[in-house]
Amino acid sequence: MRADARRNRDRVLEAARAVFAERGASASTEEIAAKAGVGIGTVFRHFPTKEVLLEAILLDRVAKISAEARRLTTAPDPGAALLALVKHMVEQGATKRMYINALADAGLDSLGSRVGQSTVGREMVDELGALLARAQVAGAIRHDIGVTELIALVVGVSRAAEYTAWDGGVLARTLEVVIDGLRARG
Amino acid sequence: MRADARRNRDRVLEAARAVFAERGASASTEEIAAKAGVGIGTVFRHFPTKEVLLEAILLDRVAKISAEARRLTTAPDPGAALLALVKHMVEQGATKRMYINALADAGLDSLGSRVGQSTVGREMVDELGALLARAQVAGAIRHDIGVTELIALVVGVSRAAEYTAWDGGVLARTLEVVIDGLRARG
Amino acid sequence: MRADARRNRDRVLEAARAVFAERGASASTEEIAAKAGVGIGTVFRHFPTKEVLLEAILLDRVAKISAEARRLTTAPDPGAALLALVKHMVEQGATKRMYINALADAGLDSLGSRVGQSTVGREMVDELGALLARAQVAGAIRHDIGVTELIALVVGVSRAAEYTAWDGGVLARTLEVVIDGLRARG
Amino acid sequence: MRADARRNRDRVLEAARAVFAERGASASTEEIAAKAGVGIGTVFRHFPTKEVLLEAILLDRVAKISAEARRLTTAPDPGAALLALVKHMVEQGATKRMYINALADAGLDSLGSRVGQSTVGREMVDELGALLARAQVAGAIRHDIGVTELIALVVGVSRAAEYTAWDGGVLARTLEVVIDGLRARG
DNA sequence: AATGAATGAGGGTTCATTCAT
DNA sequence: CATGAATGAACCCTCATTCAT
Numbered sequence A, B, C, D: 001m002r003a004d005a006r007r008n009r010d011r012v013l014e015a016a017r018a019v020f021a022e023r024g025a026s027a028s029t030e031e032i033a034a035k036a037g038v039g040i041g042t043v044f045r046h047f048p049t050k051e052v053l054l055e056a057i058l059l060d061r062v063a064k065i066s067a068e069a070r071r072l073t074t075a076p077d078p079g080a081a082l083l084a085l086v087k088h089m090v091e092q093g094a095t096k097r098m099y100i101n102a103l104a105d106a107g108l109d110s111l112g113s114r115v116g117q118s119t120v121g122r123e124m125v126d127e128l129g130a131l132l133a134r135a136q137v138a139g140a141i142r143h144d145i146g147v148t149e150l151i152a153l154v155v156g157v158s159r160a161a162e163y164t165a166w167d168g169g170v171l172a173r174t175l176e177v178v179i180d181g182l183r184a185r186g
Numbered sequence E: 001a002a003t004g005a006a007t008g009a010g011g012g013t014t015c016a017t018t019c020a021t
Numbered sequence F: 001c002a003t004g005a006a007t008g009a010a011c012c013c014t015c016a017t018t019c020a021t
Helices: A003-023 A029-036 A040-046 A050-072 A078-093 A097-106 A119-137 A147-160 A168-182 B003-023 B029-036 B040-046 B050-072 B078-093 B097-106 B119-137 B147-161 B168-182 C003-023 C029-036 C040-046 C050-072 C078-093 C097-106 C119-137 C147-161 C168-182 D003-023 D029-036 D040-046 D050-072 D078-093 D097-106 D119-137 D147-161 D168-182
Strands: none
Touching: A003 A029, A003 A040, A003 A050, A029 A040, A029 A050, A050 A078, A050 A119, A078 A119, A078 A147, A078 A168, A119 A147, A147 A168, A147 B147, A147 B168, A168 B147, A168 B168, B003 B029, B003 B040, B003 B050, B029 B040, B029 B050, B050 B078, B050 B119, B078 B119, B078 B147, B078 B168, B119 B147, B147 B168, C003 C029, C003 C040, C003 C050, C029 C040, C029 C050, C050 C078, C050 C119, C078 C119, C078 C147, C078 C168, C119 C147, C147 C168, C147 D147, C147 D168, C168 D147, C168 D168, D003 D029, D003 D040, D003 D050, D029 D040, D029 D050, D050 D078, D050 D119, D078 D119, D078 D147, D078 D168, D119 D147, D147 D168
16 A cells, blocks of 8 residues: 555544544544545545444454453453453543444444454454453452453443543542452452 | 423423434434424424423433432432432433433533533432432442442443343343442441 | 425426436436525425436326327327327427436336336326327238337437437438338338 | 557557446446556546547547448448448447447537547548438438438437347337338339 | 424535646 | 546535424
């Protein structure tokens, strides 16, 4: 791919990330083009559909979580690692609703969930599942939940936090409740 | 207000509740009018803006929660009462995103949150606060959280459940984790 | 239907007829709206799709031919009647390509031909067929052709005449050749 | 012109012929470039406008008819030769609307008809005219028509046949009518 | 007061044409 | 010269809102 094309593609992606995060998925493609400083046609050249653009962003996010989960698989204390990852995901995603939607979609098999059906989506679920299983074996996390519930909780807290008006303290305390709920009972 | 006007207003509200719950806030006003069996002009006569119509529904929901919380204030076991209310709210709201948005807004003071600034919104927060305080005094609920965190958790779990593809079991287990997290530690 | 709605609908139809005739089916809906003196939304209220609008015009034309053919069924000299109808159709349609397309479509059963599959389309074919059969029985028209060929010829001459630059004389002489070809040989 | 440039030009022409024949003049330039195996820029280098590209193809077709007519000028039976040419043109053109439009344009002097004003266009008209005159002198063709009418008839039948759904039989019978109409009356 | 027709800005998408690589 | 990325006007269509009936 040509250098200028690559640069524009990246600009569009970056702009889309920002705009979708701020306005939700119903933000206009025109606004994204404007923010990226390119013509509307350029957006559609790189992403033939608005949906494709959304997907590209989401898959990117999901891939990052996946990578992080994989890295943590070999951590000495799997329980602490998992809880840290949960914290990280929530804090990262707190103001970025798209990010969270990607996660939510990945937890789904249903039709209509492109992310859930994608390879990278399934990989992320697998990685998280492995990490969770190890944490449960280590006795750190309760045994009556699976990846789906884990993802649901991360998504939930993140969604709740979407309203940026809730300051960091609220988010931290809310997260604490969830994390305590996840721990295995003595 | 004339009797027929009153009747039409109510019909519109009911239709809007149903349509918004099913399709989300982006549902068209035309569909609501059709479902209510009135002309679109009638909808706009009673609610000069789509936003106003949404608000009316939300305030109504909030008022209902408020009433329920008030009723539970005198319950013998405040801890159990609160947890039951949380469960109820989540289950109610699980498939009705509008309902949940009302809750979320009520937890906010921020500009832009009409519900949060409304009288009925503040009342609901107060009622929930009172119930929470009693449950904490009774030793059932941890002391490091306030109403805001409580609402955040309800909103969060509900939002996570918005994807109806997550079956009831997932919702139940997710809720269980949160409720366990809310309990005071022995 | 309200009087104003009816009036606007008619205006749109009339404008569409003119614009499509002049520019072909690829003319823009916007231009039609402008010519009709209404907003673009009005066009789409009455005809939810560009295709529907086209169809409405075509079916109207076809219905008119149908009616004329039916009237001629009882003419004393069916041969002369048919040839007159052919002449009339060509002269009418000479500058109106949409009109002719409707005819062409009606001669088709194929998928994609909405007119050909419509009731009014089939009726027209039936009427023309009856008239043709009578003219053949009367010995005025050769026996080795059917309605399809008849329509093909009308469409053909009309299409040839679409270029308005060909003056009336050319059209008349061309038509004469075809009509002579249609006659039964002594 | 460099050899590779020449080769690309030819490839584009060939691709354009195929694509326009299949999709009509509204086919996209991009598709032509793809089929030719060149970049879109190359198409526009050789043909600065889509219209120019169309014209180039049409002129080529017209030149071919011209050549064929010239060859037939010395045929022993000019009447049969002309009717055969008519048949040939129609059958050739039946599925290639572009080809036919070239013919139609050539029959025109009018403004807007680039083909009609081109040298090769005029030449074709002259050749056809000569052939027709000879056929009339030989007593095979009626005397009350000229080249313009002849072209009109070919164009007409071809246009009528554009709808490929009309099978070969219909086309043959329609053509027969026209050819009979063209013959001189005993 | 009720109706629903009219409006037009805005949204996603296409494509001929230009121009940097 | 060739390439294909960039551009933006234009297209079809939707929907909140206004206003004549």
